[in-house]
Amino acid sequence: xxxxxxxxxxxxxxxxxxxxxxxxxxxxxxxxxxxxxxxxxxxxxxxxxxxxxxxxxxxxxxxxxxxxxxxxxxxxxxxxxxxxxxxxxxxxxxxxxxxxxxxxxxxxxx
Amino acid sequence: xxxxxxxxxxxxxxxxxxxxxxxxxxxxxxxxxxxxxxxxxxxxxxxxxxxxxxxxxxxxxxxxxxxxxxxxxxxxxxxxxxxxxxxxxxxxxxxxxxxxxxxxxxxxxxxxx
Numbered sequence: 001x002x003x004x005x006x007x008x009x010x011x012x013x014x015x016x017x018x019x020x021x022x023x024x025x026x027x028x029x030x031x032x033x034x035x036x037x038x039x040x041x042x043x044x045x046x047x048x049x050x051x052x053x054x055x056x057x058x059x060x061x062x063x064x065x066x067x068x069x070x071x072x073x074x075x076x077x078x079x080x081x082x083x084x085x086x087x088x089x090x091x092x093x094x095x096x097x098x099x100x101x102x103x104x105x106x107x108x109x110x
Numbered sequence: 111x112x113x114x115x116x117x118x119x120x121x122x123x124x125x126x127x128x129x130x131x132x133x134x135x136x137x138x139x140x141x142x143x144x145x146x147x148x149x150x151x152x153x154x155x156x157x158x159x160x161x162x163x164x165x166x167x168x169x170x171x172x173x174x175x176x177x178x179x180x181x182x183x184x185x186x187x188x189x190x191x192x193x194x195x196x197x198x199x200x201x202x203x204x205x206x207x208x209x210x211x212x213x214x215x216x217x218x219x220x221x222x223x
Contacts, residue, residue: 034211043114043200043214044153089153096166096207098143100153 008087012107019077021104023090028071030092035064035075038103039086047075047088082108112137114203114215122221128189131218135182135203141165142184143212144176147198156199159184160207188220196222 013019025033031052036044050057050064050073057064063076073090087103115134123129135142143166144156155168159178176186182203188195198219202212 036214041216043202043216046211046213049211096158098155098212100145102152 008103008105010105010107012109013080015080015082015108015110017080019075019080019084019106019108021075021077021088021106023073023075023101023104025071025073025090025092025101026099027092027094028068030094032093033064033066033073034091034093035062035073036089036091036100037084037086038089044089077106080106080108082110084108114201114213116199116201116215116218118218119216120219120221122223123191124223125191125193127191128187129191129220130185130187131199131201131220133184133186133201133203133215135184135201136213139203139205139213140182141204141207141210142178142182143202143204144184144186145200145202146170147200147217148196153200156186191222193222196220 034049035047037047038044048059048062048064050066055066061078065074077084085108087105089103090101092099117132141160143158145153146156147153156170157164157176158166162178173189178184198217200214200217202214204210204212
């Protein structure tokens, strides 16, 4: 029979705009979180991480926000560029058990 | 520093066969994790090796196995292949544990016919 694939949430933004990608994680005991970017035909690429003792962490053009109260993680990309088009995954780690979200497909329109 | 490498990059097998995939971690990294990625299930954790020992295991049948060598290189083996094993198999390495940044290889795309 036909297999049912994951329906990836999609986000389409205009080049130069800011992007916000959200992720709800499942385990309140998770204490380490990572955002990955995966381009077509490639493995996931590390973007930024955050530990549970922090609420916010900034990198180059990216910011991760962690809200432990509602188990929510977000990735903000400033001045989004066409090269940012990819699938973005959040991952949570609890006691070396790493679990990934389904991913969000970001499309940047020129 | 060279990244994580995986061989082969593409593989076609038939049902019932077995397959061995190889992963070379970043130099100095001692932890190697394996993941299966499919459109239907997303990224799923298979197992993690550290110092030649399996440290964590995901929820996969015993047909999936792995090992790690003294130089931290790792192999995973899938026996009695099924159609549903068709997937992208990703290897990730980190310095010591899964609590650190994991760096992924490009993956091995396996097609089971």
